[in-house]
Amino acid sequence: MKITAVDIITFEVPREIFRDRRLLVDGIAHQTLTKITADEGAEGYYFGGSGHGDRDGLLPDQRRLLLAKGRSMLIGEDPFDREKFWHWMWVSKTPENILSTLDMALWDLQARAFGVPVHKLLGGCREKVKAYASTYPNMGTPDEYAEHAVVCKEAGYQAYKIHPYYFADPVTFEPVPGRPSHVKADIEACRAIRQAVGDEMVLMFDPWGTYCNYEEALWVGRELEMLNFAWYEHPMPEYRVRSYERLTRELDIPVLSPEIAAGSLYTRADWILREASDMTRIDVLRGGITGVKKMVSIAEAYGVRCEIHMGGFGNLQILGATSEDTCEYYERGLLAPGVTCNAPPPYLNAICDPLDSDGYVMVPQGVGMGYDINWDYIASHRVPTDV
Ligand SMILES: [Mg+2]
Structure with a gap:
């Protein structure tokens, strides 16, 4: 089999933003579908690939780069030689999200060609994954966070992760771009949540790198230990x-990082050797499925847990091919009061991660990534572009 084309389909979707403690539709955004075609009728797809997961379409410069790299590298090649392309892309300094998008479209292509979901091609390990409810930041008062945690517990979630206030004031709710951390308010929210949900619910805390110094980070870490947070x-x-x-040496609570540091598995392997965190973290836009698969193996060999960052089809497929002993949770969200993530975007007929009453999500069982694509929507919202 030989690759014959690399294309990007760009189309309009409603732009959703979380503002004034509500999810609003604010104009139009561009979503992208990267498509790799091979002879014998084989096709592979990946939605999105920009900054934050498979709902963020590639930007114009990213589209140009992906097409230039993808076409010069892939056309005429065997689409099943993903490992070779992965090495070529690292050697040629391809940005991680572009490398990842091409890698995942190729995984989708081979899994579709074989008639199996991606996790079966990787080597299946489980059909469902425990989920945690992951909140939007800047969600409300400590009591409102606590009420939301109780709603999530009643919906079946066994675990709840707090993104607290940053770049917004927790009292006035006004933007404060120069003041990312609000340590006292963060601790107050964590205490209110623990009190509301009781001792059993698993709680995690993620201030998204906004503590400006070691002392602030240590102070909050000590409080989280007293509140029995999981990470x-x-x-x-x-x-x-x-x-x-x-921090990792000083605290007993597991520190989970790096999340956004560049360098995929290379950076994360170095953090393990330096004992800079207790647990590691990666997602499919930081090296593709090929890179995450390698990182999970490194983590497993060192007895370090590897939590997968963000939700979406690619991350859920890799979770289906890993053990709960190394990769325990699926990040479901982002959630907020009234925002449940239970409806698909308009270009899909179904979400990837319906939640069951025990707080688990099923790994998609359709072929490839498991997309159920609404081609009529894409055709009627297509944007003519140069690239
Ligand atoms: Mg995070």
Whole structure:
């Protein structure tokens, strides 16, 4: 089999933003579908690929780069030689999200050609994954966070992760771009949530790297230990690795990082050797399914848990091919009062991650990534572009 074409289909979707503590539709955004075609009728797809997961379409410059790289590298090649392409892309300094998008379209292509879901091609391990409810940041008062945690518990979630206030004031709710951390308010919210949900519910905390110094991060970490939180995620900027080494040595609660540091498995393997965190973290836009698969193996070999960042089809497929002993949870969200993530975007007929009453999501069982695509919507909302 030989690759014959690499294309991007760009189309309009409603732009959703979380503002004023509500999810609003604010104009139009562009979603992208990367499509790789081979002879014998084989096709592979990947939705999105920009900054934050499979709902963010590639930007014009990213589209140009993906098509230039993808066409020069792939056309005429065997689409099943993903490992070779993955190495070529690292050697040629391809941006991680572009590398990842091409890698995943190729995984989708081979799984479709074989008539199996991607996790079966990887080597299936489980059909459902425990989920945690992952909140939007800037969601309300401590009492409102606590009420929301109770709603999630009643919906079946066994675990709840708090994104607290950053770049917004927790009292006035006004934007404060220069003041990312609000330590006292964060601790107050965590206490209110623990009190509301009781001792059994698993709680995690993620201030998204906004604690500006080691002392703030240590202070909150001590409070989380007293509240019996399960992990403390990405507390400080991740380029201050020495601060992470100190924090991980000092605290008993597991520190979970790096999340957004560049360098895929290479950076994360180094963090393990430096003991800069207790648990590691990666997602399919940081090296593709090929890169995450390698990282999970490294983590498993060192007895380090590897939590998968974000939701979506690609992350759920990799979870279906990993053990709960290494990759325990699926990140479901982002959620907020009234925002349940139970409806698909308009270009899909079904979500990837319906939640069951025990707080688990099923791994998609359709072929490839498991997309159920609404081709009529895409055709009628297509955007003519140069690239
Ligand atoms: Mg995070």
